[in-house]
Amino acid sequence: MGITPILFWVLSTMALFSALMVITSKNPVHSVIWLILVFFAISGHYLLLNAQFLAIVNIIVYAGAIMVLFLYVLMLMDLKKEMEPQKNRWLKIAGAVAGGSLLLVLVAALKKADIGKDIAETRMGDIGLIENLGRILFTDFVVPFEISSILFLSAMVGAVMIGKKE
Amino acid sequence: MDWAILLEKAILILAVVTVSLVIAMYATWAERKVAAVIQDRRGPNRAGPFGLLQPVADGLKLFMKEEIIPNSSSKFLFIAGPALAMITALMTSAVIPWGPAVNLFGRDINLQIADINIGMLYVFGVVSLGVYGIMIGGWASNNKFSLLAAIRGASQMISYELAMGLCLIAVLMLTGSLRLSVIVGEQIGGLWNVVYQPLGFMIFFVCALAECNRTPFDLPEAENELNFGYHQEYSSMKLGFYLFAEYINMFISGVVMSTLYFGGYDIPFVNEAQWGNAWWVGLVGFGVLMAKALFFVFVFMWIRWTIPRFRYDQLMNLGWKGLIPLALLNMVATAVVILLLNK
Incomplete structure (x- = not known):
């Protein structure tokens, strides 16, 4: 190995x-x-x-x-108290059902995907290096990149606004 | 796999760690001597000539002291705290180019442990992890003064990291590479970065002081407000590790500043590239880098014995309203000038 x-x-x-x-x-x-x-x-x-x-x-x-x-x-x-407050039993059941459904959907999605074909390239490929990543972000994916930056900015402004509230 | 390169790197890591530890050890001695000179005293002069054996005696004393772990503490994290502080202090040295490449035993040896593509970001990443040693140690002590000090330390480090990162971006725009070897190489070929980035260097220096918890930013261990700070419950060598990590951090940040702004192992006004790559050229380069770094360590000490501590609100005002806008301005100005000159 x-x-x-x-x-x-x-x-x-x-x-x-x-x-x-x-x-x-x-x-x-x-x-x-x-x-x-x-x-x-x-x-x-x-x-x-x-x-x-x-x-x-x-x-x-x-x-x-x-x-x-x-x-x-x-x-x-x-x-400090290691005891968590006990939740309602129905809430626990609902949580288990919701989590189980998510697991089911994920497993189903994986089952359909042809994983065997997509083998990860270890120790090669240079797409993850900063020059190539930057070039791609500012050419092919510039719109989503800028939109996410606006999202960050609005989150920052929102945090400041909440912090300023007396 | 090439076993020779593994051996070479292992020796290099051992050498770098040993050098950092020995320098940190003697920095404690130097700190007292500098304090003595500034305060018109003699300083340690009993153990050995000029008190040179004082750090050894101190180390021995710390090892011999009784080790106390508070009953109400979280034991594993209590022990992990100082260990983390030490590890994060030593980790930065991995990407520093300590000298020019030399030829030894017919092999070209690069005096850098890992010349990674993201060198500068790695330094920044380790700096951002440095806060865990203080936070975990302070919380695990289960003492309100330790906790308060740890929280102060965390907020201070996060605040000053931002301005530091903005200065790094300006250096990155100047050289166009995150590799520390390329950054040093460009400065050897041309002018030192401090010529282009005087303001950036000043901000970086102040942030380095704050990240090392040195006066005037030593609020996490402000003893008149917090008894002894985040390491109040620590004794023996665990306390020693915290104190020691601070000196290693000082030395390493001196090395980082020399590398980023003062040409690394470059000798000013001398073209050392024509000397070839014999072993002594590497040693000279290493010595020059040490001289620059130790000068910064001296300035750190000089500041400690000159300036009193900031108040907490002054610290936050300086960080958020002073340094970050200045660093942003510096970054934008650098970008505009580079764009106009088409550099």
């Missing part, structure tokens, strides 16, 4: 295990720390696909900024 499959299996195990720990941890701060590990594992997968820019931006934005804010909020709230 080459180094790439070994790395792939290690990273996948790490990602899945950490993701499970995110939802099973009782303490929300522990959940956030497991989620940070998930992001690192996913960045590792991006690196295996030679998408270096995506990998590092995933770390900077998610692990470095968003998760810090999550931690920030959680640490300020008094969540």
Whole structure:
């Protein structure tokens, strides 16, 4: 077995295990720390696909900024009690049904897709490098790119407006 | 796989980490000597000549001290905090070009651990992770002063990261590459980046002070308000790791500033490219980079013993209303000039 499959299996195990720990941890701060590990594992997968820019931006934005804010909020709230408030039983059943349906749809979609044909190109292809990504974003995909930037701007203005409200 | 390259990189990593640790060790000694000179004292002078063995004695003392883990703390995270602070402090060194490529034992050896395509973003990513050591340690201590200090530290680091990133964008526009080796190469060929980016460098320097939690930005450990700051519950070498990580951060940020703005291992007014690639050329380049970095470390210390600490609102005002608009202006001005000159 080459180094790439070994790395792939290690990273996948790490990602899945950490993701499970995110939802099973009782303490929300522990959940956030497991989620940070998930992001690192996913960045590792991006690196295996030679998408270096995506990998590092995933770390900077998610692990470095968003998760810090999550931690920030959680640490300020008094969540020391390991007991969660018990939800209504009907709410739990509804949640299980909704989640199960989503799982069913995802599995059905995967079953139809011809996965065997699309083999990931590991350690080759340079589309993920920053020069090529930038060129494509500013030529072929310039409209969606600009629209998403406007979305960001409106989110920022909205956050400031909410923050200013007395 | 080529085992020689693996061995070469392993030796390089070992050397870089050792150098960082030794320099951080002696930076603690230098800090006291600088403080002594500024305050007209003698400083440490008992252990060894000029007190040179003082850091060794301090290290020994820290190792020997009793290790206390508070009962109400979250144990794993309490131990992980200082370890994370240390790891993130040391990680940046992986992408720094420490010297020109040399020829040793018939092999061309690049004095850089990883010449990755996204070097500058990697530095920025590690900087943005640096906050976890403080936050996790402060929270896991289960002490309100530690928690307050950790939260202060987190908000300070996030605020100053933004201006720092905007300065990096201006450097990126100037060189057109994120590779640190290319950035250094361009400066060796032409002028240093600080000539084009004086304002950018000033902002970067202030942000580096804030990211290292150095005075005047040492609010996370403001002892008159928070007892001892985020490492209040720590003792023994775990405390040592936090204090040590600060000195490593100082040294590494000095190296990053030299690399981005002051030509890296370039010797000014000397064309060292004609010296070939013998082993001593690499050593000279490394020495020059060290000299630049250590000068920045000295300036950090100089500032610490000169300027008092900011108040929290002053810190936030400077970051959000002072540095970020200035950095934005710097970025736009750089872009316009590059566009007009068709550089």
